[in-house]
Amino acid sequence: MDLPEELVADILSRIPIKAIARSKCVCKRWHQILSEPYFASLHISRSPEGLLTCPYDMKKFDIFKLTELDEKSELHHDIYHDLLMSFDTGFSPEHCYLALCGSVNGLICLWEHKNEAYVCNLITRDYIRLPVHKHVRNSTMNPKYGFGFVKTNNEYKVVCFYNEYDFSSTEGLDKSRCWVYTLGTGVWRSLGHVPFLVDPDNHEGLFVCVNRNWHGSDDGIFVSGNLHWLVYDKKDTSHEKVCTLDLKKEVFQLTACPQVDEKVDFRRLGKLRELLCVCDTTQRSEVAIWVMKDYGMKDSWTKDIVIHGEHINPLSGRIHPLKVFEDGTMLLSSKFHLFTYHPGNKSFKVLDIFGERAHFNQAVAVVFVPSFISLKSFVKEKAFQYSCLGESSASHHTLCALINFD
Structure with a gap:
């Protein structure tokens, strides 16, 4: 039976x-x-958490690798040996650069240099190509994306900002415009111009903020059902702000960042223990990680972890916290490295991820929860399926052949 x-x-x-x-x-x-x-x-x-990385080299920009993050392991630095799967999206060589700008419920959002955006499930190998709207295509500056989920409505939303530059104005960069795409609708909707600028670090010298250089704003961080970006508030040029987009109501709110006394060379927004965090790198190569203990309250920023310069000199630049294990060991990434740090005993180790340390140049590393959510359920978009590099037509119909098991 x-x-x-x-x-x-x-x-x-x-x-x-x-x-x-x-x-x-x-x-x-x-x-x-x-x-x-x-x-x-x-x-x-x-589904247990994994670590999704894209170790770019000069020839391939679209190969992703998934490794297991084992809470029970006493040797967290061994995670890079435990490769679960590798994925080749097959978007190259036509697409020279593919960036990961968000992951929710096993779905990832990608965009490439032609300003095309995709939503993809690496496990099922389904993907949706979002329509390119003319405003982003005609923009001379890279857009900034975010990807989030509205649980009450079961809606997945892709958010896109792009900055408009007015060459006739002495002020130069003038304003940011925001667009939202809800999966299942087939169209981008404009939220209009916003009274702040997202990521002016692409245009160094146009704006100067006190105590820091504009290096570090990234794509949206999904925390507590909302998306967040570092932005420049035109009404207050002294400090950058955290922009929060309520994905359900589609309204913005600006919140002050942690105020620091010394100059910050690099600032990056992130998520740590499900809390919104800001990671600062000072001129002394000291890293301070601030967490917002009470979500939405600017006075709740707390300096949670400090990594002193002698531990991170080889890793100068933007630091991105990925995960804190049960024993307190932290997994972090920088532009060139993946590494662990334990605040208690100050131990620090650079990881040779998959034995390809040289290829971790500007790689992406994110915590990822694998899922079997199907993109074919969204009726307004056509879901395609990419296949393994060099896959035969016969194997295309067998899921066993669609995933590289290592």
Whole structure:
């Protein structure tokens, strides 16, 4: 007698991600069960965190690698040996640069130098190419993106900012415009011009803020159901602000960043222990990580961790916290390195990720939760499936051949 489908789904949702992918090849019944939205929802509630990296080299910009983050391991520096899967999106060589700008529920948002944006599920190998609106295409400056999820409406939203430069004005860079794309609608909607500038670090010298250089604003950080960016407030030129976009109401709010006494060379927004954080690198190569203890309250910024210069001199630049393990060990990344640091014993170790340390130049590293959420459920967009590099047409129809198991 066959087991009930609900019981099969419950059992399969508890096994490792590679085993689930292989299970789709066992029989048609299992394939059908594993393709249902019910299974995707059940699995993601149990799916363990992994580390997703894109170790760019000069020839390939679209190969992603997923490794396991094991809370129980006493040797967290060994995570880079535990490769689970590798993915080749196949977007190169036509697309020379592919950037990851957000990850939610196993879906990732990517954009490339032609200002095309994609939403992709690396596990199912489905992707959606978002329409390119003319304003971003005609912009001479790189856009900034964000990717988030409205749980109450079950909506995924891609947010795009781009700065407009008025060459006739003595002030130069004038304003930012914001657009929102909700998956399933097929169209970009304009939120109009906003009274702040997102990421003027692309235009060094146009603005000068006290105590820091404009190096470090990145794509949106998804925390507490909202997206966040570092921005320049035109009404207050003394300090940068945190811009919060309420994804459900689609309204903005500006909050002050932590105020510091010394000059900050690099500032980056991030998430640490599910809290919004700001990571500062000073001229002395000292890193201070501030966390917002009470979400939305500017007075709740607390200097949580300080890494002194003797530990990070080789890693000067923007530091991005990724994860804190149960024993306090932190996993962090910089422009060139992935490394661990323990605040208690001050131990510090640079990781040779996948044995490709030389190829970690400007790589992306994010905490990633694998899922089986299908992009085919969004009716206004056509979901495509990319295949492995050099994959034969026969193997294209078999999911076992669509994932590189290492």
